Amino acid sequence: MKKVSFIFLLTIMLLLLPTSASALAEWKTLKTEYFTVFYQPGFEKQAKEVLQTLESHRPEVEKLTGNRRFHLPVVINDLGIMANGLASASFNWVQLFWYPPEAGLIGTVEDWNTLVAVHEYTHILQMTNVGKGPQVLCRLFGNILSPNASIPGWMIEGITVYSESRLWDYQGRLNDGKYDAYIGARVADGRFPSIVDATFGPHEFQLEGIYTFGGVFFNYLATEYGEEKLTEFFNIRGSSWASLDRSAVKVFGKPFPELWEEWEACETERFKDFYIDGEQITRAGWSMGDPVIVEGSDGV
Template sequence: MEDGHRKTWKTFTNHIQNISQLSIYYLLFLIVFILCNSAFSWEVIKTDYFTVFYDREYEWQAKKFLQSLEYYRPKAEKLTGNIKYHTPVIVEDIGTTSNGMTDPIFNRINLFTYPPSASVLGAGTQSWEATLSLHEYIHLLHLSKVGGIMKVPKALFGNLFMPNLFSLGWVVEGITVYGESQISPYQGRLNDGYYSSYVASRVKDDRFPSILKAAYPPMEYPYLDGIYNYGGMFFDYLAKTYGEDKFREFFDRYGSSIPIVMFNFSAKQTYGASFKDLWKDWQQYEYDRFKDFDMEGKKLTDNGWYTFDLA
């Protein structure tokens, strides 16, 4: 009887091992099949300035992204004073995330296909492809702008040694929000009304954000959106007061100097004042502009950001 039990148990364990081996082989085959199928489904479109990679399912959107990149490329080059060739652009679907990503270290742009709702970027988004393409390309040209003596460490040690990489968040996002809002009077976050209304409400409450709050967002509304809101509005003020040409002049000066240390010095060379003083000038400009601002409706709560069960 014991020999029979041992034989039955051995047969059972052998059977389990065979199933396990078959499962592993099947899983490996499935992984290889998926990877191969995915690899062979990617296509490429090339121009002198961009190399666009995309899944053939999104060919129409990839062409729209490329069309927007080529059409608005001169605008991005004018704002930043930089030009690049054969930039890799990856168009991909990562789900219901409306965003993009620029990697100046490895010199590439990722554009995500899912368009935003009005509650994300406001009503000023006529074309997701145009807004996202220009926004991300300005990022790449701005952050990779290098000149003067700083070309030496970049050549020796790589793209980590690019001074404009070491910019505050409101500078990095401010120029892109400003740029995307120049596409048309009905496109971009500065043309939506939300950003200006929020700044106006801060003016009314006498709580204008300091440049420190813009640089290091506190745990209060609008959280990380502050660098987009305040940065975009500040750059809009600088453009109206000093002209767009000063942007590329500042990026060139800072991109040719020691990062962080020369940040404010580059501003003084460009604008004749530090960013701290320019921020105060912008604050006065907004106080004058919104001195009679009044919000319609009734305020329901003084606490929190999202408040539920108001009834």
């Protein structure tokens, strides 16, 4: 029994060795007044590119979110072929997974490091935009109590999708065409997403509702009411735990359900001539594999 236990413990230790080695790796840093970029040897190129991107676009992201941070920790991580990024308002850090996504997964991407850096930086500034009232509690208990962190996912991701798309012409999800095509298809099918769909995210195609609906909706608000109204909204929201609709009325003059209906009317008019090319063959599920073609009395 003791031999079995020893072998089991030895196996666990061997499995944990790669993780331990990674944790003990010699991390390096690049610092400016606003960012501290952490990276392992071999990723200096990515670290410099990320830092240059963040410093270059920092004023624009600060202006959009109405917020500024100093000495923000940014970690360049290597998780194999996983492409992603994380932003934690509670712990005040950003992690960027350097490996780029496969083509088409996140729209058109000219340079993955620049796109994900701006996206996650926007997250941090938006979620930590805290006014004088809530600021006292946030200093005591952390940004988990930030009013701007306690909002629906379509708002959190909507402003970041809008932010990443306004800086470049050929990258950012709103510049790809996929989101417009999806909204057009929903209009043509008579199933325009409701604000409830966006808020609660039903398990249906394409599982990117908070990004798609939020991003296109924020783009509508910026176009119709002015980009400065987005900044004003997050400033007001960050100063109060009052309802989102109360903040919306102060900024836009209307609650979000009414603004959503306006957006629906706008998209319905924009896509009134949109048609879905092709014929739907399957009715169950999202996709079917290994189709079999059978020739019958009615043809193929």
